[in-house]
Amino acid sequence: LTFNGDLTRALIAAVAVLLIACPCAMGLATPTAILVGTGKGAELGILIKGGDVLERVQKITTVVFDKTGTLTQGKPQVTDIVALGDGEWFRAHEDTDRKSAAMNHQPATVLHLAASAEQRSEHPIAVAIVNAAKEQNIKLDWGAEFKALAGLGAEATVGKTKVTLGSRALMTQRGYRLNGLDAQAEEFAAQGKTTVFVAANGEVIGAIAVADTLKPHASETVAALHRMGLEVVMLTGDHRRAAEAIAQEAGIDRVIAEVLPDGKAQAIQQLQSEGKVVAMVGDGINDAPALAQADLGIALGTGADVAMEASDLTLLHDDLRDVLTAIQLSRATLRKIKENLFWAFLFNLIGIPAAALGYLNPMLACGAMSVSSVAVVTNSLRLRRFRPDPPSAK
Secondary structure, three states: OOOOOOHHHHHHHHHHHHHHOOOHHHHHHHHHHHHHHHHHHHHOOEEEOOHHHHHHHHHOOEEEEEHHHHHEOOOOEEEEEEEOOOOHHHHHOOOHHHHHHHHHOHHHHHHHHHHHHHOOOOOHHHHHHHHHHHHOOOOOOOOEEEEEEOOOEEEEEEOOEEEEEEOHHHHHHHOOOOOOHHHHHHHHHHOOOEEEEEEEOOEEEEEEEEEOOEOOOHHHHHHHHHHOOOEEEEEOOOOHHHHHHHHHHHOOOEEEOOOOHHHHHHHHHHHHHOOOOEEEEEOOHHHHHHHHHOOEEEEEOOOOHHHHHHOOEEEOOOOOHHHHHHHHHHHHHHHHHHHHHHHHHHHHHHHHHHHHOOOOOHHHHHHHHHHHHHHHHHHHHHHHHOOOOOOOOO
């Protein structure tokens, strides 16, 4: 432009265009919002590994929860002990001089064998069995040749007895007959309890029922996720009926049960093949492959280090409401990014033509450019006032 031969005005307009077209505001739009958002997350006990994580949260359609230790307290307790007193093992070990006493103490014998075998295990169910024996003042023997069977149970030798304890699948795998305990196990499952079968020298002699309770706010967290339009799935290695009882209590849509630890990642992959964008919430070593496979891995900071390493988000507090907070914060951060980009584009859309037509001198153009950058940063800083909506909010 020469402005009818006025070269000076043309040069002034050109300089104004160069100044106002400086892409500072656009360059600041995304990183400032991410910086403030991740900082606010850390303040709330949510560690976010990168800005791309926030974008993935926006696309989530399905949230998968591990059961034990994530949805539930992870501190199960023994509720029932059933002994098969007419079995060969009991008859072989019966004290004939104290027959009635032996018959009365058969459940204690089942608990003694199971707890003695499980002393080396750190699994929550094993800990519950050992604690139940200690509460009853049962003196335990040290189980030798202990072997943990991932997702199934454990084996050990207690005295001269080889003890096998675990799920129905383990008993079936070993070829052990349940001797009528399958009906009792179904009854326990309907109550949301997990059944641990106990076998001695190849014979099932009893069963132990263990129950875990939902964490506080689990049900309202699930309800809030539903209001966000998200599907909620529970993933567990427990018997299906027991898992469904817990899922019904929590209000969960779908249950994937009886999954071995090495099958959790395949379960997530199956959901992804259905077109779902999956967030996995877990806390244990067994959850690490599933956390890595998911589109978004969320680990509880109270869980195993390997789970946190495999995740994208780490929740420092053992509170399921932080899952909601993480999603809400991510959505709020992305809204700020979009707002920043909108105002930056609008500024250039209006400012550049105005400068080109000579309506802005370089001083005003420089000032307007600075104001736009400050506006973007200020808008991002508003994220510091973010407060999560409570799960009960409608």
